[in-house]
Amino acid sequence: MPKDTFMGYLRLDGSVGVRNRVAIIPSCGCANHAAKLIANKVPGAMLLDYTGGCGETGLDITLATRLLSQYGRHPNVIGSVVVSLGCESLNAAELAASAGAGWAGAELVGIQQSGSTRAAVEKGVAIAQRMLADVDKWQRTPQPVSALTIGLECGGSDATSGMAANPAMGHFSDLLAARGAKVILAETSEMLGAEHILAERAITPEIAAAMLRTVEACEAALKATGEDFMGKQPSPGNIKGGISTVEEKALGDVLKGGTSPLVDVLAYGQPPTKAGLSFMDTPGNDPCSVTGLVAAGAQIVVFTTGRGNPMGNAIAPVIKVTGNPETYQRMSEDMDVNAGTIILGQETIAQVGQRIYDLCLRVAGGEQVSAEVLEHAEFMMLRVGPVY
């Protein structure tokens, strides 16, 4: 029987964290360097590498304010430092208030107000160190799998992704959904040609319609650019790996979601409220998609890759699974799970799915993933409008 608990940090609001991070949040691109210096000086402090916040549409400013503040209230985050320049469009005080509106605190440091980059960095370092000083008060205790939100992602796919890694991830996803966890499938542009499969599994006609509408809107937006989709979806690497069309990629990708019913369709970064499998409208760009999944509360992301993608996230462990035995040999330091055993006939899809599940619970309990060891800490905010 698969285990139903993991060792997590029970927070004051009832959510469960798997890491204790302090988020260093620049409120605009001009404050990004100071924020990076703070994060570099304090172990456990992580830069959210945000570069917008000024000269953008209200839509982007609103989206970024909401998502950055959700990082501040994420169960893996025990405090935030918002670093502001002082003249940006994004309202940094509002961001800090919203980031600190949960059980964890958030404090604001202004560069212009402090008098220099150096002075702002010194203040930010002192705040981050204070937030991390009593980190040991957090003790891990047994927590139910139902407290987990897990993001599902794939990148650098090849033909083995659809044959091995994604079906194994699908088995893992079903194990989680059956235990009341929230599981989020994503990457809208990689669903062109497989959306009917998810729509058929939707629990209501409205959710089925939302699924179809989301993919339709993505396809219309792509066509409106006047550019050919080939070479983007599938990417040049996908094509070398044997994936010929976006439909083929999508039919392989959708296997990540297993066979569970589709309980909801979410906007980019929107926290799921229902247990089970949801779909989130994110781009196929991996750092950007993972940033949205974690903003929605995913404590861990599981990532399948055929050709070998090493990326992580600023505050959440990203577990790497490859279905390509050659990639596992070549990039073993970056990989966590070898699903290439399926291609070689050494393990079944279910056996590998179970291994991903067991590892996921160990990672939730503190075991480091390859991306963390290699200090991967990617962050990329979605931008929908022009920069002017």
Next chain:
Amino acid sequence: MKVNVLLINPRDSVVTALQVLAAGTKLAASDAIPALQTCETVPMGHKVAIRDIAEGEHVIKYGASIGVASQAIRAGQHVHTHNLRSLRGAVKHA
């Protein structure tokens, strides 16, 4: 004979190479497929037609359409971007 291709769904008109297949390699899957050999070299992870596919006919993998044949494809031929085109998201196709 050692298995060298994978048939994902019984409806599929293509199989996927589990290793590089030299021209003239006999196909062997764990499921029943027609007796065939490759017409050309097929890289690992790439597709081989297991029946003749007419120009304009849907190519089936995972039991669903992955696009249409942009030219006639014979059983045993490599199926990829040169003879299979997407019906989705593309604007520049003739």
